[in-house]
Amino acid sequence: DTGVSQNPRHKITKRGQNVTFRCDPISEHNRLYWYRQTLGQGPEFLTYFQNEAQLEKSRLLSDRFSAERPKGSFSTLEIQRTEQGDSAMYLCATDSTRRGGGTEAFFGQGTRLTVV
Amino acid sequence: AQTVTQSQPEMSVQEAETVTLSCTYDTSESDYYLFWYKQPPSRQMILVIRQEAYKQQNATENRFSVNFQKAAKSFSLKISDSQLGDAAMYFCAYRSSNSGYALNFGKGTSLLVTP
Numbered sequence: 001d002t003g004v005s006q007n008p009r010h011k012i013t014k015r016g017q018n019v020t021f022r023c024d025p026i027s028e029h030n031r032l033y034w035y036r037q038t039l040g041q042g043p044e045f046l047t048y049f050q051n052e053a054q055l056e057k058s059r060l061l062s063d064r065f066s067a068e069r070p071k072g073s074f075s076t077l078e079i080q081r082t083e084q085g086d087s088a089m090y091l092c093a094t095d096s097t098r099r100g101g102g103t104e105a106f107f108g109q110g111t112r113l114t115v116v
Numbered sequence: 117a118q119t120v121t122q123s124q125p126e127m128s129v130q131e132a133e134t135v136t137l138s139c140t141y142d143t144s145e146s147d148y149y150l151f152w153y154k155q156p157p158s159r160q161m162i163l164v165i166r167q168e169a170y171k172q173q174n175a176t177e178n179r180f181s182v183n184f185q186k187a188a189k190s191f192s193l194k195i196s197d198s199q200l201g202d203a204a205m206y207f208c209a210y211r212s213s214n215s216g217y218a219l220n221f222g223k224g225t226s227l228l229v230t231p
Binding site: 044055091 | 217
């Protein structure tokens, strides 16, 4: 297993377009998180899944954002009608419930979105 | 909501020297987890060290150690014998043991290591 994989690595889109990002977790990890990171800031939590269930959503996740994790495997994050303020790095992280709250979260390399 | 504060946007250390990065947090919980993550330029974030709040002993991982002061809500990271490969952004993060498992990150400290 090569770790958490995110695609694409970079995405440039015009304002108003829809974009979709994909995250493939480490195979035995049942929890999956999406974070957003803007320049000079730490990652901010967006949403998290345990298996296929979306258990928590941040208030940052406006109605233009939707995330899915069908069958508890890969996850997609879609942004509709993109705005310039959506420009950021979108990070995916995964871990396992087996080791409780102190478990290490493994991060992907992120998808850098630029809205022009 | 828990907040994490890293008051040093940038730090610099000479190779082989020791540097300490500061982190404070605000919480009303008694049980939680604290982490330091490293984010090298254009590479993914990786865990440096973690601390369970119920453990009094400070965590240590090779050249990395923490000074966990629960009453003061302080969680600093000490890097000994600094190496060029230690240059990166360092993020302090808090995770509740009660509500969800999301990490709350500070804004980060950029560490520069000079030869």
